[in-house]
Amino acid sequence: MLNFRDPDQKPLVLLNNAGVRRGGRWLVRGVEFSISRGEIVTLIGPNGSGKSTTAKAAIGVLKPDEGWVERKPGLRVGYVPQKLAIDWTLPLTVERLMTLTGPLKGREIEEALHSTGIAHLARAEVQHLSGGEFQRALLARAIARKPDLLVLDEPVQGVDFSGEIALYDLIKSIRNQTGCGILLISHDLHVVMAETDTVICLNGHVCCRGTPQVVSQSPEYLKLFGSRAAKTLAVYSHDHDHTHLPDGRVLHADGSITEHCHPDDGHHHGAHAEHGHADHDHADHVHDPDCGCGHQSRLQGLGNKETRRV
Amino acid sequence: MFDDFFTRALVAGIGLAITVGPLGCFVIWRRMAYFGDTMAHSALLGVALSLLFNLNLMLSVFIVAAVVSLLLLLLQKRGALSTDALLGILSHSALSIGLVMVAFMTWVRIDLVGFLFGDILAVSEADIDLVWGGGILVLFAIVYLWRPLLASTVNPELAEAEGLQPERARLYFMLLMALVIAIAMKIVGILLITSLLIIPAATARRFATSPEIMAVLASVIGALAVTGGLFGSLHFDTPSGPSIVVAAMGLFVLSLLPFGRKGEIETAIHSTHGGHH
Ligand SMILES: [Zn+2]
Ligand SMILES: [Zn+2]
Ligand SMILES: [Zn+2]
Numbered sequence: 001m002l003n004f005r006d007p008d009q010k011p012l013v014l015l016n017n018a019g020v021r022r023g024g025r026w027l028v029r030g031v032e033f034s035i036s037r038g039e040i041v042t043l044i045g046p047n048g049s050g051k052s053t054t055a056k057a058a059i060g061v062l063k064p065d066e067g068w069v070e071r072k073p074g075l076r077v078g079y080v081p082q083k084l085a086i087d088w089t090l091p092l093t094v095e096r097l098m099t100l101t102g103p104l105k106g107r108e109i110e111e112a113l114h115s116t117g118i119a120h121l122a123r124a125e126v127q128h129l130s131g132g133e134f135q136r137a138l139l140a141r142a143i144a145r146k147p148d149l150l151v152l153d154e155p156v157q158g159v160d161f162s163g164e165i166a167l168y169d170l171i172k173s174i175r176n177q178t179g180c181g182i183l184l185i186s187h188d189l190h191v192v193m194a195e196t197d198t199v200i201c202l203n204g205h206v207c208c209r210g211t212p213q214v215v216s217q218s219p220e221y222l223k224l225f226g227s228r229a230a231k232t233l234a235v236y237s238h239d240h241d242h243t244h245l246p247d248g249r250v251l252h253a254d255g256s257i258t259e260h261c262h263p264d265d266g267h268h269h270g271a272h273a274e275h276g277h278a279d280h281d282h283a284d285h286v287h288d289p290d291c292g293c294g295h296q297s298r299l300q301g302l303g304n305k306e307t308r309r310v
Numbered sequence: 311m312f313d314d315f316f317t318r319a320l321v322a323g324i325g326l327a328i329t330v331g332p333l334g335c336f337v338i339w340r341r342m343a344y345f346g347d348t349m350a351h352s353a354l355l356g357v358a359l360s361l362l363f364n365l366n367l368m369l370s371v372f373i374v375a376a377v378v379s380l381l382l383l384l385l386q387k388r389g390a391l392s393t394d395a396l397l398g399i400l401s402h403s404a405l406s407i408g409l410v411m412v413a414f415m416t417w418v419r420i421d422l423v424g425f426l427f428g429d430i431l432a433v434s435e436a437d438i439d440l441v442w443g444g445g446i447l448v449l450f451a452i453v454y455l456w457r458p459l460l461a462s463t464v465n466p467e468l469a470e471a472e473g474l475q476p477e478r479a480r481l482y483f484m485l486l487m488a489l490v491i492a493i494a495m496k497i498v499g500i501l502l503i504t505s506l507l508i509i510p511a512a513t514a515r516r517f518a519t520s521p522e523i524m525a526v527l528a529s530v531i532g533a534l535a536v537t538g539g540l541f542g543s544l545h546f547d548t549p550s551g552p553s554i555v556v557a558a559m560g561l562f563v564l565s566l567l568p569f570g571r572k573g574e575i576e577t578a579i580h581s582t583h584g585g586h587h
Contacts, residue, residue, distance in 0.1 A: 059471045079471035086464055089511075090339045091518045101461045101472040151471070 011036045012075055012149045012181045013058050017067030020053050027053045029066070030205050030262055033198065035149060035181040040171075042184045042192045042212075044236070045202035051185045052082055054202060055151055058183060078147030080138045082154050082185070088127050094137045095122045098144050112144035116170060131158035135167065143174055150174065151183045161229075168193045168232045194234035201236075203244050205261055212236040241268055316544055319430035319497070322441045323536035323554065326497050327510065329445035330490055331529030332452045334511035335521065336483065339463045343508050344394060345382060348401035349484075350491050350503040352378040354408025357425055357495075361418050362411070368440065368492045375488035378404065383484065405500070428499035428551030430543060437496060444493045448486050452525075455479050460521055497536075499551035509558040510535060513565045535561055 011034035019029035028050030035041050035058075043051045056062040057069055059077050086092060098109045113119040116136040121129065129137060135155055142150055152171070156164040172195045175182055186192060192199055192212050201207045212234035215221035222230045242261055243251040251257050252267035261267075337346050355378075356371030363370075382400070412420060424432055452459075461469035462476030469476040494503045510532035511524070518524030538561075539554030546553075 056467065056471075061467045061470050077471050077473070079468050081465055081468050081471075084465050084468070087339055087341065089515050090463070091515065091520055091524055092464075093520065096520050100464060101457070101469060101474055145472070 009037065010072060012072050013183075014070040015054070015058060015064075015067070016070070018054070018057050018064040018069055019066040020050070020057055020062050021065040026204065026260070028057075028202065028204055029260070031057075031067075031200075031202070032206065033200055033209070035183055037148070037181055038175060038179045039197045040175060040182045040184060040193065040195050041198045041200060042186055042196040043200050043202055044186050044189055044192065045207075046189070047187065049203040051187075051202055052153055054200075055153055055183055055185055059149070059151055072148065075149060076145065076147045078142030078145050078150045078180075080135075080142050080150075080152045080155055082157070084138065086126050092126050093123050094118065094126060094129070094140075097126055097137060098141050100141065102145060104144050108144050108146075112140040115143070115174070116140040132160070132163045135159060136170075139167075139170070143178070146178065147180055149181045149183065153185045154187060155184070156186070165229050165232050168195075171195075172232075189238070190236060191233050192236050194232055196234065196236075199236045201238055201240075204248075207242070207244075208239045210236070210239065315430065315433070316540070318433045318435065318438060319540055319550065320537065322433045322438045323430075323497050323540055323550075324533045325438070325441040325445050326494055327506070327532030327536045328529040329441075329448050330494065330507050331510060331514075331527075331532050332525035333448070333483075333486060333490055334507035334509075334532070335514070335525050335528050336459060336463065337487075337504075337507050338511050338515075339521075343504055344397040344401065345379075346487060346507055347504045348382065348397055348404060349375045349379050349487055350500055351401050351405035352408070353491050353495055353500045353503075354405055354425065355411070356408075356492075357420070358408050358411035358415070361415055361420065368495075371495060372488050372492040375491045376485055379484040379488055380481075383480070423549065424499070425495065426499050426501050426551075427549040428495075428497050428502065428554070430497070430540060430550040432496055441493050441497075444489055448489060451482065451486055455482055456522075459483060497550065498554055499549070502551040502555050505555045505558065506532065506535075509555065509562050513558070513562040516565045531561055532558070 014034040015031050018031045020027045031050075031054050033041060043054060045051050053062060057064050059079060060069070060071060094113070095109060098104055098112065109122075110119065113122055116139050118133060118136045118140060121133060121137070126134060126137060135158070139152070139155065142152075150171075155171070156167055159167060171182060171184070171193065174180070175195065184193060184196070189201075194212065194214055194216070196212050198209060199212055200209050213236070214234050215225070216227075216230045218230075221235070224230075225233055241253045245251055245257070249257050249259055250261040252261070254267050256267050258265060258267065337343055352374050353371045356374035357367065359365065359374060360367045360370035382397075409422075412422065421429065421432075423429075458469060458474040458476060458479035461472075461474050462479055466476040469479075490507075491500075491503055494506065498506045511528040513531045514524045514527035518527055535558035536554050538557035540550060542548065542557060543550045543553035
């Protein structure tokens with residue numbers, strides 16, 4: 001295992017109790033995490049849970065309305081946004097896309113296109129690319145800048161299962177080669193990239209956090225995913241001590257219902273967001289199908305994977 | 311130097327076309343034609359104010375267009391400005407307020423048609439200096455702002471995340487638009503400035519393989535349209551602005567004709583995608 005982490009070094013980015021408010025509503029609150037060199041952090045959560053908002057706050061596109069975000073001075077970011085529609089009136093080849101935000105040497109462009117496997121598309125117009133090719137072009141653009149921090153907002157959207165595995169393998173090799181930190185956003189609540197160091201589960205706040213379970217040793221997952229995918233993917237088990245009700249309120253384990261949920265709102269035993277405490281009492285974990293918690297729907301989720309693969 | 315009125319018009323018109331080419335590209339890439347139209351129509355308000363307070367004409371048009379564009383930006387940022395309808399309302403309101411104000415000022419006689427549609431006879435040597443001086447300034451600014459402007463056209467958040475300042479670039483872009491409107495008013499007229507911005511750029515799209523080539527081509531095509539339009543205007547005694555727009559439109563239609571080029575593009579697409587299908 002490669003070790004890029006240096007305990008004496010400050011993290012690339014650090015969020016402390018960060019919250020972003022828009023139109024009188026908190027999009028996300030109380031987010032805390034850090035990303036160091038070589039570390040992969042995956043943000044998961046349902047649609048509208050504040051994943052993109054959190055990522056944008058981390059890289060400084062959005063200013064937090066509470067708490068603070070600290071970035072290493074001179075931090076070089078490579079960003080792959082979630083939605084990127086390039087107007088057809090703009091003539092833009094893959095090659096030209098590479099130098100969109102800063103100049104690069106011809107060799108750097110070539111290397112990035114080679115490592116993402118789209119060197120043959122250098123002169124193609126971006127509007128003519130397929131979904132997967134375009135994602136690779138965006139990824140190539142982001143890594144060609146040799147960033148300290150790579151931020152990928154749902155990089156596997158619109159990509160089929162084998163394409164997803166290939167992209168995750170590529171992201172892993174980028175991390176291994178460059179040692180950059182990676183912030184990955186995924187809407188898949190249960191299956192994450194195996195190399196992920198920390199999973200942050202969001203739903204307007206941090207619901208739970210932890211490390212994914214590597215599944216490559218488990219024969220049943222091997223059967224479900226296939227051996228290559230089982231090395232790339234891992235399963236994340238949620239650990240929630242509260243439930244999100246359909247109306248947006250939060251049902252706590254002690255039976256109380258509140259408008260918002262904070263670690264220190266008095267309804268949580270122990271540290272709200274910490275995962276995997278030995279003394280964690282699972283009996284008070286309230287499940288429902290929308291809670292985003294993996295305990296109930298994991299198998300169903302895996303079933304979906306299976307059908308996607310076929 | 312240019313003692314013939316027609317030579318003056320030609321020199322000023324070509325200078326203007328070269329200036330607006332790259333700006334026009336950004337207007338179509340950013341889908342801002344309506345926005346530009348609203349700014350241009352507010353120019354008549356500037357004309358009225360300059361007459362009312364006896365100010366320099368171009369300066370007051372520039373200031374009014376700049377203020378209107380900043381107000382539009384502000385409205386847009388607050389999410390209040392979401393529909394074409396609202397821009398359409400503002401665009402024609404600005405024009406109408408200008409027209410009403412001018413009508414109220416019975417003590418001045420102004421050539422309204424000249425302001426609305428352009429007037430080649432009115433181009434003086436001082437105007438030529440302004441067009442070329444202002445044009446060179448605009449072009450230098452565009453070259454300087456090129457990367458942040460282009461990157462934020464593709465995605466403002468991407469530009470900001472990677473250390474460019476899209477907000478600032480956009481602000482400067484608006485000021486450049488206001489400057490171009492002030493310069494262009496005399497030659498193509500308030501109603502047709504947007505056409506001179508977008509038609510040559512749209513024509514250039516077909517032949518361009520990069521944003522930079524498209525910007526240069528838009529300038530060249532605009533200069534051709536101005537030349538053709540002014541000759542037509544002289545020959546048929548038509549107003550200069552509409553004649554230039556008709557010539558630009560003619561070039562655009564010509565660019566749509568399939569003469570070999572389309573086949574080339576399709577072959578290129580097939581060869582780049584061939585390996586995948
Ligand atoms: Zn929660
Ligand atoms: Zn969770
Ligand atoms: Zn709570």
